[in-house]
Amino acid sequence: MSVAEITFRPVRTRTGLVDRPGFGWLIAHLGLTLLGAAAIAAAVAVAVTAWTPSAWAALALVTLGAIWIAGGAATALLGLLQPAAPVARIEDGWRPSGRTALLVLLCGEEAGPLATHLGALRRGADALGLGDGAADIFVLSDTRDPARIAAEEEALAPLVAAGAITYRRRADNVGRKPGNIADWLATRSDGYAYMLVLDADSRMSAGRVRSLIHRMESQPRLGLLQAGMAMVPGRSLFGRHQRLASRLLSHNFGRGLAAWSGEAGNYWGHNAIMRVAAFRSAVSLPVLSGRAPFGGPPLSHDFIEAAWIRRAGWAVALDPDMRGSAEDGPQTLAEFHKRDRRWCQGNLQHVRLIAEPGLDPVSRLHLASGIASYLAAPVWFALVGLVATGSVRVEGALPLVVVAGVLLLPKLCALGHWLVRARTAARRALILRASLGELALSTLIAPLVMVRQTAAVLSVLSGRDCGWKSGRAPRLRVPAGVPEAAVGLALVAVAAATEPASSAAWLLPVALPLLGAPLLQRLLDRGA
Incomplete structure (x- = not known):
């Protein structure tokens, strides 16, 4: 048993939900979510002109989809209402009493x-007193391609020679990323109190690393602390759009999520620090029985690790501050869809884990939210289909207005947050232009993502495994955007043959971006 395990143990408490930190915010979040979902369902019910079996099915689908979007709106609203968190002051000359390992995971990047x-x-860590073993950097590689291995070794060789990092590449990458970390935990973790996990495309400043270590030492019950993340500058229009959306929206969303999660927060797989003793309770992930996509090792392991650490009695928290913490993102829609397909499979696997004994109720809520985030796409797509075929007849714009209001609420909260902090008219005008641009592009991209996520869910349900990091190459390659355009054309054709007048208002916001998908995708990918 290591020193870290002896020194740091969770303080187990038998407090219930009512007297736990964040309980009031959790109740507020659930209440606002149900209120928003009820408003959407009521608006649709008022607009339905004939209560056929299809109409009742549509109302059920609307309610399910509304819960998801209302939950996001509630989180953003709570984030806007959060008081500013006090910034912990770190004394000059402070040095941590426990050692930290910075684990950088590399796999072909x-x-x-x-x-x-x-x-x-x-260099920054040394300047802040994190040298001489206080914080060591380990690069843990699972790269298999010989050419990439050679490039990797050449790029890292000067750092290795200078003693700045420790580089290790596994000959057998069993277990992928979780297995890589487990291997380090079994062979090199002795003497380390904390481990901070970074991906190859993660970025973190030495000052932020120091602040995370300081908070871990100040809160002995804290087992995992997830840092908020900005995005590095994008190289394409799509990459720049993601960064802009993150900068505008993540502040409120992160603060709201931290508020209602309390001590049962979540883990996003990187840019997070953990107590080594706490992570030992999550290192042996369950292997699901049966074949993929629902069996085998969980692809979205980070949610499970957070839930297991919480179940062991440790606090899991989110620090929503994005300063000094960033990640890269997909620069093309094709890259985004490939990553999203893997995340879809991983989150749907959580259906088999959500009822695990002993999990914190809020941990179950995180798992349920991940599942719902992908099921929402086929739910809304089914609704669009019901309206397009005339199976459900609605009149008036009230449902559209209410749905749009709930969808816009996070963006309005973000706009309010930044406008209040803008000190000049020029700055306010810049924020307004950025917000309108983000809204316009998000509106165009949303139908494309809905179609692709629907296809991903159907693919998983049909038993197709996407593999791990690279995914599987499609058997038939078609020009970018053509599948989405075909779906849009089919919706318009069906609507024209059934109920064109009543369907137009509902279908146009979905059908037009789909019809323009080939051009839109080329525009978004430009510069990648």
Whole structure:
């Protein structure tokens, strides 16, 4: 048993939900979610002109889909209402009493930019008193391609020679990323109190690393602390859009999520620090019985690790501050869809784990939210189909207005947050233009994502496994955006043959972006 395990143990309490931190915010979140969902369902019910079996089915689907979007709106609203968190002051000359290992996971990514970042991180950490073993950097590689291995070793060699990092590449990458971390835990973790996990495309400043370590030492019950994340500058229009959306919306969403999660927060797989003793309770992930996609090792392991750490009695928290913490994102829609397909499979696997004994109710809520985030797409797509075929007849714009209001609420909260902090008219005008641009592009992209996520869910339900990181190449390659355009054309054709007048208002916001998908995708991917 290591020193870290002896020194740091969770303080188990038998307090219930009512007297736990964040309980009031959790109740507020659930109440606002149900209120928003009820408003959407009521608006649709008022607009239905004939209560056929299809109409009743549509109302049920609306209610399910509304719960998801209302939950996001409630989180953003609570984030806007959160008081500013006090910034903990770190005394000059402070040095942690426990050692920290910075684990950087690498699997085929370009190593040059990573080497540059790690060199700067090492110098910054040394300057802040995190040298001489206080914070060591480990690069844990699972790269298999010989050419990439050679490039990786060449890029990292100067750092290794200077003693700035420890580099290890596994010969057998069993268990993928969780297995890589488990291997380090079994062979190199002795003497380390904390481990901070970064992906190859993660970025974190030395100052932020220091603040995370300081908070871990200040709160002995804290087992995992997830840092908020900004996004690095995008190289394409799509990449820049993601970064803008993150900068505008993540502040409120992160604060709201931290408020209602309390001590049962979540883990996003990187840019998070953990107590080594706490992570030992989650290192042996369950292997689901049966074949993939619902069996085998969980693809979205991070949610499960957070739930297991919480079940062991540790607090799991989110620090929503995005300063000094960032990640890269997909630069093309194709890259986004490939990653999203893997996340879809991983989140749907959680159906088999959500009823695990002993889990915190809020941990179950995180798992349920991940599942719902992907089931929402086929739910809304089914509703669009029912309206397009004339199976459900609605009159008036009230449902559209209410749905749009709930969808816009997070963006309005973000706009209010930033406008209040803008000190000049020029700054306010810039924020307004950025918000309108983000709204316009998000509106165009949403139907494309809905169609792709619906296809992903159907693919998982039909038993198709997407594999791990690279996914599987499609058997038939078609030009980008053509499948989405075909779906849009089919919706318009069906609507024209059935109920064109009553369907138009509902279908146009969905059908037009789908019809323009080939052009839109080329525009979004430009510069990648």
